[in-house]
Amino acid sequence: INCSFQNSVEFSQQVFVHTSGSPSFSSDELEIVEGSILGKHYKVEAFLGEGGFGIVAKCRDTTTNRAVAIKVNKSDPDILQQAHVEIFILEQLRRLDPDAANIVQWNGFFHDGERVCLKFELLDQCLWDYIRDRNKQGLPISEVRPILGQLTNALSHLSSVGIVHADLKPANIMVVNRHESPIKVKLIDFGLACPASAVMPGEFVGTVGYCAPEVMLGLPYNEASDMWSLGLVAVELATGVPLYPSENDYDYLKFIIETQGQPPDHVLDSGVYTEDYFIGD
Template structure:
């Protein structure tokens, strides 16, 4: 089977010097991912083959610069895919990763989209918050967190161990600019849709939506367009505050600005939006909530009452805070009471993370969030297949010159890591993070 005739790579062909293609695992605008046997080591690996197109090559270089920044993180304890380096196959840049079992999307499909229990999903949420905590510690935004980019290491293992993959849209926080086209539509944060300046908090928004999807078996906001997404969000969570809408460079695309009125911004009706843009709103939700608090009722209907479901809903509400500045931080997630009753297994003490001193000082007071009231109550509808939004490769002009130089690819089969520095770094920070992540 050949999934890419233009690249002329087939099952049985050899990539680079020693990678024999055994199967095709996935395909996208960048190229495709193959399962390969490394004939020198005997290991089976996942190889991402990028197209020889100027924009794709540029994106691959930027991804390599991010992957190099992640070398200080231990892949296993940080729940991030292990990167084994890169090589060339003719003009194609090939990224070499550890081979993992299946995506969380496929795992849920194998379960016929039956939601996970709170006990089953809590370790997954904890591991992903751990990954985000490490990314935040080194100033990286993943910018495309979704079930497709979360891999189950071994589906037979319980509790599930997962790893975050695909850093093709990741960027330093310093390079995050308002108006960048990042995140897949269903998991896109409001600040991205409205072109508000953003940071790593967009990953926490995505994690909140992934958590809901794991619990219910279906996406919470499966919008076909950003207009649909904003409409769904506001029906459940209410309209964004004026001070947030004032900051958006794209706010007037979706809202009318009123003079001498409160609120100043009024969301355009579907008819108004269609008349102005030619795009028609669609109702694509499978679950429609009047507020995020209604999620408790949905969970009780599907699996019966669970002792920790109120804590789960409280955590989701903090993850889906409309104001990114008030959204819960990864380390705060790890200390949430949801994990007190059934704490996930602690990471090994050689974990590598830089702790932000500003995060370790405040004591977090966990009180139930105020009840949210907005929009009509629940109806059920059919599921829809997601429409992925194309991603631009032109948003990284703000990257430091040194990063771009570091990303200039040179042929090599393996990345040599600074082992002595990494071991020292792990020893210094490991015990402290172990105390934080396993507290309670």
């Protein structure tokens, strides 16, 4: 990744690397607490999420008094490289109207010491929490239908600029305002997204329980893999629980095979990881 932060981010396919999973860590690792100032004028008010990359914080822009969401990436070299890739993706998405495309609005980035901080509009609640607040009983069809329509619209817009999200799941879908009707959602977190033309089979991306089988088997994949994830999200919206509740990729694939059958031999023969899953079964 060659980056020019003053102008734009250039993309090099040869070094396009994704890391999977989001191990939890304490915000203390970043030495950020409520009241900390990021950059020159973003005051931390609350923590919204965390992962292997760093944290997402609700901040107050002290120059405008507006609340924003800021993704703070750790200064680890691999994570910084991934942040540069995400900036490249977000630059491509600037061609889209974030409201019309149902994707989060990105407002640029800044540095806080060696850390790269990405600025986003502040949204209300992730879809996973929204479902949980309904006691995991599932949503009424009057809500499921518009949510799926908006997510299909988001994926259509991503496809129009050749982007694969690669990590579609309820935690990466935000309700704009839970008190508004009809419900409106936006797709967030492009940390694992990539250009469809730069997909590298064999690199495991996404989240167990939502990623497409071809990704897990090391097969070529494209924007269609996001539609698989959307199907699983649809089931979870309607029932309140995941269709394939798995803690590891092996069990996840077993669920898929038990319900939909084993992939054809010619498909398995072309995969990178298929021996790991099928030899001896």
